[in-house]
C-alpha cells in the first residue's frame with residue numbers, strides 16, 4: 574500500500590489514496606492502529622483515507638490511532654486539500670471536501686515566495702446544544718463555563734461540537750495544566766456517551782490564545798484543528814474574544830488563525846506539509 578505521511582502543525586496522519594489503493598472496510602480500524610504505531614509501524618496520530626465523492630470534489634475518512642473513526646479533522650482537511658490540489662484531483666484552488674460530518678469548503682493558497690503553503694477551510698457552524706455534543710447533564714441547553722465534578726477536582730468547561738465533540742477548559746497558566754490526568758478522565762467520562770476531545774486554553778489577549786489538547790482516541794497531540802476552532806468559539810461564548818475577529822491560536826506545533834464569522838461559519842487557516850512517501854507491506 575502506497576502512503577503519504579503529512580502533518581498540520583505536527584498533527585501527523587498516514588494518508589492513503591483510494592483513487593489508487595483498495596482496502597477492505599473491515600480491516601480499516603486495525604490498519605490505522607498498525608500504521609500509527611511509532612515502534613512497529615510508521616508512527617502517526619492516525620490514518621486518513623482520501624477518495625472519490627458523489628457530493629464533493631473529494632472525500633476523506635479519519636481514523637484515530639486507537640482505530641476509532643472520527644467525524645472530522647481540521648488538520649487533516651488542510652492536508653487533504655493540499656494533496657488533492659498537488660496530485661491534480663482538483664483543478665481549482667477552491668473546492669469541497671466530503672467528511673463524515675458533512676461538506677466543507679477548502680481554499681488552497683499555493684506556495685508564495687517560498688513560504689509553506691497554507692489552506693483555509695470553512696468548518697461550518699459550531700453545534701452548541703447539549704444533545705449535539707452529546708453530553709449528559711442538566712436541562713440548560715448550552716454548556717458554557719459549566720461546573721463538572723471529576724471526583725478529586727472540579728473543572729469548568731464549555732462544550733462545542735465542530736462535527737466532533739470538544740470540552741474546553743480555561744486556565745490562567747497553560748504550562749501547568751494537568752492534561753495527563755484530566756484528559757483521559759474527561760475523554761471517556763460517562764457523561765460524554767461518544768467520548769470527547771479535551772482542550773485547555775489560556776487567554777493572552779482577545780485575539781491570541783495558548784492551547785493544549787488531549788485528543789479523543791489518540792491522547793496528547795501537537796495540534797488539533799477542530800479543537801482550535803472549538804477553543805475560539807468557547808472564548809467568544811465566555812466573552813473573552815469577539816465574532817468576526819481573527820484569533821491566533823498557539824498550539825504546540827505552531828499557529829492557526831481562526832475566525833468565527835457573524836454568519837455562523839468558522840474559518841481556519843494554517844499550514845499543511847508533506848513529510849514523506851512510502852510503501853507499507855500489507
Ligand SMILES: N[C@@H](CCC[C@H](N)C(=O)O)C(=O)O
Pocket residue numbers: 584635637642643644645646647648649737738770788789790791796797798799800
Ligand atoms: N486532529 C484532529 C481531530 C481528529 C479526530 C479527533 N481525535 C476525534 O476523535 O474527534 C483535528 O485536527 O481536528
